[in-house]
Amino acid sequence: MKTRVRFAPSPTGPLHMGGVRTALYNYLYAKQNGGDFIIRIEDTDSHRFVPGAEKYIIDSLRWCGIIPDEGVDGQGNVVQTPSERHPHAPYRQSERKGIYRKYAERLVENGMAYYAFDSAEELEKARADAEAAGQTFIYSAATRKSLKNSLTLPADKVGELVSGTTDWTIRFKMPENETVVMEDLIRGHMEVNTSTLDDKVLWKRADELPTYHLANIVDDHLMEITEVIRGEEWLPSLPLHYLLYKAFGWEKTMPRFAHLPLLLKPVGNGKLSKRDGDKMGFPVFPLKWVNPEGETFRGYREDGYFPEAFVNLLAMLGWNPGTEQEIFSMDELVKAFSLEKVGKSGAKFNPEKAKWFNREYLRSRSDSELAGMYADLLGSKGIKAASDRILKATAILKERANFVQDFWTIAPYLFIAPSEYGKYGVDLAAADASKPVDPRAKTYDNAATFPFLAKDAEKFWNEDNGRMADEAAAFITGSGVEWTKEAIEQELEGFIKSKEYPIGKVMNCLRLALTGSASGLGIADILSIVGRDELLKRLEYIRERL
């Protein structure tokens, strides 16, 4: 039998990284077994529907390289693998609403379910009363005999109510005192007694829609799903789902189940939630999301993560290959993945490790590809620079950065000149082309400027050091040396040593002039990129200011 798994999100908001991981594991499992990965939209809750959420979910998965064989494509189209036996479309439960009622009624006819006429208010009251008495109300074998339903009302009254205008539901008639024996691909053998379970609503007259439980089982059956891989939050409803398959007589084709451990927040307890990211400074969503209230949530993509890195770090959260390999491409994941190696306990997300993954991917990218991204980044700051300069800078910067954005923050001085003294150091906010700080900035790439770090200036600059730096600069710019990092390094060092100048002091003065601070790239690296003239200009400039 062909493997068919599905990811079945509810379009009630953006998909967070835990959801992406669930989709990923489903995808990996499907591909590993030569099967199909299906996306089904579970939009049976008309009240919680959020416009744009479905598209967001599909876009996110596509960014990750998780492409469905069947389902919706986010553009209003249906993706479907040809099946001679069954048409599986549509893939939105709202578009399938016509098919569920007869299944629910079949259960009523079999005596496995019943009509319930209690109003929301009545149930609310029953719950409140129970709570006041220190108890918990559940609609179950113990209570259904005293409630308004087709088990307690005369048949003619039931018929009247069902065809009437007042709302009603179909509830599953949970068996009394039976043990449900379950098998989970990750957790193994489990048992639960049905007396602790309640009579779940399967179908709602109010909106003519099934609830999750019914729609899920019916669709998984109709779509010939072979494995259900979903979050641990579904574990408590597994017995219900087993019973539902049994009630329909579908036991032999019932899918196997695997319940994934939850993703936990980095600090403290509890599962990762939407708000954690902004509180703790990392994204929880794959892509940026603006909710209907206009609130913005950051995304991994916008934070500069490569999709491959994001997929890789997600894969390693709750699963391990059993070897010490940590970096996996999607293809490698497909080969190595196994549900047996998925852990049982919740995984705390570690943002530091996430950055490390991105760094690994950054370093494995070619210089030319990174240079293209770097050029775009510079462009967004209003800086245009020759591509060979950008390429040279890329080679140096990629060893020091976690993200392409870091190329800018690590060394803005490669493309703009430092200007004034700043008490707080290099102010990158001020280094924005839209607000030039110093007219002199126009002399260099037409970009903005950023301030010197005053305390560094005081520390390194004095008459002697300044004079030696000037001498060194005059030598290197006038020597006709080949303008490469290696040659500059050799010549400059040779000159300073031949003069018996303190190399650290001279170099630091040059760095101060060049970068505006006491730390940064190697002098030769910087010079090879900014050029002779710029060295002289920046030295002259710092002298004027001091």
Added chain:
RNA sequence: GGUGGGUUCGUAUAACGGCUAGUACUCAAGAUUUUCAUUCUUGCAAUGGGAGUUCGAUUCUCCCACCCACUACCA
């Protein structure tokens, strides 16, 4: 409260019932370097507690503790 699930360094995890409990991230120290970073080396750091089975328990069983999920006409 009830039901279910879980518990190895700070975090992610490894360890047919059997070496000194391994690896990665973080952190610290040292080396390298003109500074910073990189790189390299070294180091810190864990089986929640108690019984039991066993020659031997991180691993199997039970009890306790703690954590998590679920407990809607939501998914």
